[in-house]
Amino acid sequence: MKAHVYRRNGEPTEVLGFEDIAAPAPPGPNEVTVRITKRMVHPLDDLMVRGYIPAPIPAEGTVPGGDGVGVVEQVGAGVDPATGIKPGQRVMLFPASGTWSERVVAPAMAVIPVPDDVSDTTACQIAINGITAIVLMRAALAASGGAPLLVTAAGSGVGHNLIALAQMHDAKAIALVRSDAGAAILAPSVPGVAVVSSEHDGWAAKVTATGGQAPAVAIDPIGGEMSAQLLNVLADGGTLLTYGGLDPRPSAISTIPLTVRQLTLRGLNAYGWLASTPVQRASDIADLFELARRAPQNFAEYREFVFTQATEALAAAHATPRRGATILTSET
Template identity: 40%
Template structure:
């Protein structure tokens, strides 16, 4: 049998997801790869998609988009990425229904895992590093980025935030990190001693960011939260600056007076890793995946695991994934 995570309606993920049993998949056809899953991550975006699902589904909706595992079979005549072979470790993204013991994946979303990476890193090898690549590309569209311009990011202690910091250090890009708590700021300073960190617990945190910038203009800001934090970043941006929003953790909307955008000539941009597959060309996807692998190899110590759960503990895993103060990604082992 195959055990798969599904849901039939939107709502709090811990309440609506369930594990069903179904027959084991048949041999893969042309263009397909059969993967025995060894771990999958519980990303905030996964849970947001479940919570926002509209109405009742006519049939169960498979959950998840990323996983790691071992190739069990390759369909006849199927072209696969370099290194993908029977018995080899792979990462899969984006593959709807990745929260499953078995995955019949489209060959184009199956990527070989380097031997140097643990299974824990392999389970996180694509979504967060690809998000980092996507964000950097959005930042590089600003003419000042990488020159006199400075980057500021909120939620800097998150899984993506740590990768953005590490990648910025590798490429010598100036950055100021913003986190919610003084405790989180102390933790981030231990990881990245040379990168300024500001806590929004301090009423004058925005002035602290300006001081850390040392007179350099804040040309680009990254924010996965929305709401008030995003509004504060717009105030920090220099004229011509750009705010890239890539998440929706806050419930409240971003309120922006038209005068703010007009007088400072600001750009507000939304980026979503879920659109990467449809918007990027095959050549771009291949390049981005190669960059994601390099990020995983260079920053493998930044892929923290908050906890690992068995599939029977799925509700606990989902609850842990949204727990305040969580550091790292929650993984589930489906066997």
């Protein structure tokens, strides 16, 4: 079967190949074989191919991709029929390994049936991005005390989902983007939400003025120089939730303001969601599909690339300003 593979880190156009690899073995107990139809291309994928996020590369190479949407082809022994997982069922995968291939074998707990009223394109976008947003929003609401939430990289898929989840929970969100152009693109899609650009000096004061008070929580995937700036924007006792490092440079953070102002810096990711109880995960998935129904505009703008165009898709996913999701599709 065909897959994208890299055996060393570097520029994607130089290290990422499209080649034949062995098809997966039949699914074992509590496993499912899925034919992948669509998968999101994330900025994180680009960072991993380049080696900015260290990860061992096995001798046979690494196939990127940790989420996707597809159709069940085979079901291993022990998979509970009550889950709805059966051959022919459309499903969402998270977490999965190597979804930039035609087929994968995944644990049954990572296979989520997709309702008939949710398209493959939408389900593809809410797999990891939606679960990441759910994890972040739960932590943000617990720490906010009703004060505004500052969402950075608000034009991203996770950013859009965070804003929609805040609205579902009647929480006030302020959207922060890195450029005036990004703000102009984002504002029409988030009516009622203040959008602030950090392109110019004075953006921090504008955030506080917009919210009527300093935000209690900032949610950020950028890191680097932005981390210290966001800590300065927070109210005393505030929390910075970080879920990525789009700026790979180290963050220069002094522990003095952290101590004096009793600030909290906390890292979270979607994989931590797997430690939730089965009841909590089921509730979260229901919320995500409800979010898809309530905020279809979050998933309406995207670019699709055919399966052979992985390097072009990586470049598009890393470009700014953001213009919706980037999707690598196996469908013709």
